Structures are given as structure tokens and as C-alpha cells.
Amino acid sequence: MSLTLEGKAPIAPYVMPAGARIGHVHLKVAELERSLRFWRDLIGLEVQQRIGDQAVFLSAGGYHHHIALNTWESAGGSPPAARTTGLYHVALLLPDRPALARALRQLVQAGWPLEGASDHGVSEALYLRDPDGNGVELYRDRPQAEWPRGADGALTMCTKRLDLKALLAEAV
CATH class of the missing domain: 3.10.180.10 (2,3-Dihydroxybiphenyl 1,2-Dioxygenase, domain 1)
Structure with a gap:
């Protein structure tokens, strides 16, 4: 399907509205x-x-x-081969740290392996794979007021080790 806007003046680049979400x-x-x-x-x-x-x-x-x-x-298909294009991961945003802790407890009790666990400054995340090899991220955001920012106010995300034992202790 192809559409044109003949005779129309160029417009500014489209910007997705702030309320958009996946x-x-x-x-x-x-x-x-x-x-x-x-x-x-x-x-x-x-x-x-x-x-x-x-x-x-x-x-x-x-x-x-x-x-x-x-x-x-x-x-009956196979997971995509390594080093090919496709979905990197699906990220599920949990409401708070205790919810992330309960998700971790569920994974530990089931013996499901984690591929990683990171503190990104703005969020804390657990990484795993589903049975078809799709990447899954379970995470929680910190309040925006706590996000790390540089002297110029720009966001300075990071990747640090997430303390899983401390997180697991919060599973209530």
C-alpha cells in the first residue's frame, strides 16, 4: 500500500506522542x-x-x-540462530521492587536460569529466555527523581551488578 500527499508542503518530522506505549x-x-x-x-x-x-x-x-x-x-520450528536479526527481548515492567523480588523468587523456586541481572540506575532488571529462545526482561523502574543525571542534566544510565540476594530478601 502506498499513499502520497501530493501538493502538500513538507512538514516537521513526526514525533511519537508522550502517552504512547507498547x-x-x-x-x-x-x-x-x-x-x-x-x-x-x-x-x-x-x-x-x-x-x-x-x-x-x-x-x-x-x-x-x-x-x-x-x-x-x-x-515445530527452531529458535533463530545466534548472530541473526530479530527480537532482542520483551521487557515486562513490574510496578515496584517487591514485585520484582517475587518474580525472582518464582524463577528461583522453579529452577529457571537467569542470563543476567543488572542495575541500570533508572531500573533494576532480570534477564532470561523463554522456551523458544526469546529474550525476556523483568524489570522495575526507579522513580524519575532518582534517575542518575550528569551535571548537564542528561540521563546517565549504567550497567552494574544487581544484588540478587538483597532483592530476594524483599520477596514478601
Whole structure:
């Protein structure tokens, strides 16, 4: 589909509105039930709708879906090879540090491996992979007033080791 604006003067570059957000992500998966056990039973999302053995829509808090899993083009498929393009990770923003601590406790109890855990100054994050090799980030943001800034006021994010034992101690 191609559209043109003939006879119109050039306009300023488009800027996404401040209220925009990522609404949902669709993931191609090899086995729906295996992925459902990860996203529902381990990560804690709730099923909102299911289309037979082809797709399932999951969310937190009753939203229509944050994550959709489907096998429409991927049933029985393999994860993408390393060093290829594609999705780096899906990031799920948790409301606060205790929620992140409870997510960590769930992963530890299930024996699910972490690939990393970082303090970025603006946020704290846990990194893992789903059964299809998709990267998953579970994180919480610090209040904006606590974000690290340079003398010029510019954001100065970092990557430091996240103290997992201290975080786990906050799982209430």
C-alpha cells in the first residue's frame, strides 16, 4: 500500500506522542503448550483468550493482551540462530521492587536460569529466555527523581551488578 500527499508542503518530522506505549507483543512459538507453561505458570500472565492449539492471548490485570503466542508460521520450528536479526527481548515492567523480588523468587523456586541481572540506575532488571529462545526482561523502574543525571542534566544510565540476594530478601 502506498499513499502520497501530493501538493502538500513538507512538514516537521513526526514525533511519537508522550502517552504512547507498547501495547502488546506477538511471539512466534514452536509449541503452544510449552510456551503457555512458561508465560502463564512461571511468569504469571493470565489467559484472556485462546484460539484452539494455534494462539493464546495473555495479560496482567485483565488487559486484552500484553503477550500473544502463536504457531501460525512457527509450529515445530527452531529458535533463530545466534548472530541473526530479530527480537532482542520483551521487557515486562513490574510496578515496584517487591514485585520484582517475587518474580525472582518464582524463577528461583522453579529452577529457571537467569542470563543476567543488572542495575541500570533508572531500573533494576532480570534477564532470561523463554522456551523458544526469546529474550525476556523483568524489570522495575526507579522513580524519575532518582534517575542518575550528569551535571548537564542528561540521563546517565549504567550497567552494574544487581544484588540478587538483597532483592530476594524483599520477596514478601
